[in-house]
Amino acid sequence: NAPAEEGVDLSKYYILTPPFDPIDITLLLALTSQDKISFGELDTEVKEYRRSIFDKLRFIKQQIEIFDKEKTKEHLENIKKPIHKLAGSGGLYGFDKVSSFCKQTETALNEKIESFDKGCDETKDTFLKTLEEIKKCFLEAPAPQEQPKAEIPTQGSEEKKTSIECELFFVDDDEDLLKVIEKIAKTKNINVQTCSSFAKAQELFKDPNFKPKFLLVDLHSDKEQISGYDLIKSFRESNPLASSTFIGILSAKKELTDKVKATELGIDLYFEKPVAPDVLIYQIQKLNETKIEEKQQILLIDDDIDFCKIIASNLKNTSLNLTMYHDGNDFFKRIDEGNYSILLLDLNLPGLSGLDLLGTLRSDYRYRKLPVVIITATNDLEIIKKAYNLGIQDYIVKPITPEDFKNQVETILKKKQSLDVIYQKEDRFNFYTKQSLQDFFLTYSINYSYISVVTFTLSTKDQSIQHVFAKKLEDFFGNQDIKGFWQEGVFVLLLIQLMPTQLRIILETFYDQVKREDSFEDKTKFANAVISVFPNDGDNIDALVSKSLTILEATKDTYFGISLTQETKETRFQSTKKFIYLISNNKILARALEYSLNLRGYTVKLSNEGKESYDYISSIFLKNPPDIIILDSELKDEDPIILLEKLKRLIGERIPIIYLSQRTREEDIIEGLSKGASSYVTKPFSISMLLHRIEQRSL
The missing domain is CATH 3.40.50.2300 (Response regulator)
Known part of the structure; x- marks a missing residue:
């Protein structure tokens, strides 16, 4: 133990507490002699992590000892848990080889856990050999390097760009269109590069320096077998930071299947040919100009404390305000407490898994559209596919550098905010316009089996009453549902995959809050609503709203009424609570x-x-x-x-x-x-x- 002498900084000592293995001493001496332990200006988090290596290895050994005494599936999982955390956080602290080896070990342990009921022949010696390999990986790690200070460019200096860094990269075999785009982009001071060969573009995507802000691809080539979808998949597979690029496609065939596939692939913009080049450039320019709002609230739920520490340290003094928890306990209470812009969710949490929490979250009407990024140390495509089916925006595979982590989160937030750029809002209530509602509905109807549309009318055209009602709509439903202004005194709400029976209860709760407002104390001031459902009541939003307005006219004297366009479904609402x-x-x-x-x-x-x-x-x-x-x-x-x-x-x-x-x-x-x-x-x-x-x- 290091002496606690006056003036001695104990953080410079590594303390081993007996009992410890000879290998601990060997590892400590080896790390010291090879300059693997440094007392320079390393980040505090990095120092703490390196200082905790021995404790982490000792804990794994303890779990091996416990498993040797009582071979149960639970004890085998307890061996896997600390190895899983090393796989996720080791690379962040300079131990890439540790992360790589622990990922392989975790995969093997998962197979043993799944087949445990059929028998387990693993011995203590086998696991101890694995532990020795992990220690060896720590020993073989390169010496820690101090972070270089960022260079401040002097006045007049110019940032050097590679030939493939640009704001817009456009792939289309229509060379005439490419020339027009280049000409317009130049007048708008947009750095654009074009490519008329799909095969050449595919090769270019393999370059790790290829990082355009916006990638625009023609869906169908008349000259080559490669499709636009093939190009997009190739780009995403080749570039680990592909999610930081906005992606748009153009299609001349105007087929519904093209839009469906584009939605499944998470395409940001879809253009139908013929498209006006100036309109195309304008929308791309608006997306590029989207900025992250000040101090976005980020919620991170991950049980890997080492990972959380270094991420939190690197997000200081940025526009991202991070709140962290290390388990899923009181999940909804924690989300309710903060107005979060994005949820970062680890898949391997103690108790309820990340996927279970995600499924629970998506069932709540308030959070169905909260952007969610899952975090995992294993690139399990089946699990990731399940997560996408539950509506995630992206996934992060550990280890990842804090800078890349920050970039991915900021890009997702930027894409979320870009909706207000593409879809227009009216000035009075800051709700989406009728045209924007039609565009939203068209997009959603491609990818969802049913959509609920709520049409509200007010008993008065009083502007102050309309403003109070709109404000209550905004506060109650937040940002997850689409709120629009249809015409004077008529508001429309779009909700995805929410059954009318559920929606009825939600609207009753909303009405209770509206009635408490001073403006609605007068019984002549009230609202009525009709719930219509796609595709049962119509195949476009105009048909649904029109049918609802007819019913609302017939029931205009009802005090805070809620009706349904189909009588057969109305009876379901009249039943008592289940x-x-x-x-x-x-x-x-x-x-x-x-x-x-x-x-x-x-x-x-x-x-x-x-x-x-x-x-x-x-x-x-x-x-x-x-x-x-x-x-x-x-x-x-x-x-x-x-x-x-x-x-x-x-x-x-x-x-x-x-x-x-x-x-x-x-x-x-x-x-x-x-x-x-x-x-x-x-x-x-x-x-x-x-x-x-x-x-x-x-x-």
């Missing part, structure tokens, strides 16, 4: 489900034990039975399949049972359904989808 009995031993999942279901008007009773649940349902079955039972397979006191059978024998067909399980094999699903489940939902799941199943079962 009573759901939820059985789950996963406390985080149970709390998240309870929160989401309560928000939509359901009454939820929780139980974390199988026997308790069976006894309770037996006692109330004939008096006040639940409308639906949700049975999670995560139970400790009883086999969930056996409980499922017992419940089914008790209640018969009277009460639907929705069964939640991580097992995705066909035989497992068949077993669950045959044993009594009315519906089988595999994890991770979107809670929007679960709510849809509940609605189906509660008709």
